Amino acid sequence: MIDCQKVRQQINLYLDNEATPEINQFIQEHLTTCSSCRKLFAQEQHLEQKLVEIISKPGLDNDRLWDKAVNSITVSKSERPRIYNLRYIAPLASAALVMIVLGAFLLFQPSSTPVLLADAAQEHQLLINTPEPEEQLAVKTDSLETLAEYFSEQYKFNITGCECGMATCKCNIKGGRMCSLSKKPAVHILIDYQGVPISLFVLSSKDLTAFPDAQSHLKQCHKIYQAKVKDFNCAMVRLPDNILCAVSSVKPELLKELITDTEENIKRCKCGTEGR
Numbered sequence: 096m097i098d099c100q101k102v103r104q105q106i107n108l109y110l111d112n113e114a115t116p117e118i119n120q121f122i123q124e125h126l127t128t129c130s131s132c133r134k135l136f137a138q139e140q141h142l143e144q145k146l147v148e149i150i151s152k153p154g155l156d157n158d159r160l161w162d163k164a165v166n167s168i169t170v171s172k173s174e175r176p177r178i179y180n181l182r183y184i185a186p187l188a189s190a191a192l193v194m195i196v197l198g199a200f201l202l203f204q205p206s207s208t209p210v211l212l213a214d215a216a217q218e219h220q221l222l223i224n225t226p227e228p229e230e231q232l233a234v235k236t237d238s239l240e241t242l243a244e245y246f247s248e249q250y251k252f253n254i255t256g257c258e259c260g261m262a263t264c265k266c267n268i269k270g271g272r273m274c275s276l277s278k279k280p281a282v283h284i285l286i287d288y289q290g291v292p293i294s295l296f297v298l299s300s301k302d303l304t305a306f307p308d309a310q311s312h313l314k315q316c317h318k319i320y321q322a323k324v325k326d327f328n329c330a331m332v333r334l335p336d337n338i339l340c341a342v343s344s345v346k347p348e349l350l351k352e353l354i355t356d357t358e359e360n361i362k363r364c365k366c367g368t369e370g371r
Contacts, residue, residue: 209308209309222292253299257339279302280298281298293353297338319354328345332355
């Protein structure tokens with residue numbers, strides 16, 4: 096009788112394959128010798144199968160579903176309360192399912208972070224993770240004018256007018272190289288701020304159409320958009336001829352200062368001061 100009590104306490108775990116190997120062996124051995132427990136096991140197994148079949152059918156709300164389940168399964172009255180207890184779990188189970196589906200939906204939706212910044216952050220990480228980042232630069236100079244001349248002569252790529260706030264935020268230019276962001280050419284300028292590397296990417300403004308999500312954030316000229324990508328702070332801005340993207344682990348305020356256009360350039364901009 097004691098063995099029967101143990102079996103009946105563990106029978107649901109056994110049916111759900113959640114019992115320990117020792118309990119599984121105990122129940123299996125007991126069922127071979129006890130007809131009463133075998134009958135209970137058969138009833139419970141039949142009950143579980145019926146519930147799965149009924150719950151799988153679409154078009155039933157919770158109340159109708161559980162009423163149908165109870166009325167369609169032939170069990171003793173002592174087992175009915177167990178079914179009705181399960182009935183009250185349905186709303187919680189439904190809510191949990193909704194949360195799981197919603198979470199999966201959000202997880203696999205395209206990131207709200209513009210692709211342009213995501214690509215820039217990845218390129219920045221690749222460079223700073225190399226043993227000697229400065230050795231990867233095509234030209235080493237602390238002059239933006241020299242960089243502008245180099246990329247204009249070598250690649251016909253214009254970065255004139257991208258001085259922005261580099262002088263005011265006391266950053267030191269190390270040099271630059273050409274790179275690709277989503278197959279669009281960009282100048283990658285490496286900057287140092289108190290020992291922390293900053294990457295400034297310069298693209299042609301005509302290539303902004305290749306980044307619809309970034310374009311939606313940069314509808315106004317000179318309006319700065321900031322975001323967090325992985326462990327990096329990012330900022331980008333649209334100028335008359337170029338798009339600037341700054342990536343680093345420095346404070347967001349510094350990146351904003353770095354790419355803020357000067358008053359002189361704003362006055363020359365055909366967009367005027369809109370978005371400032």
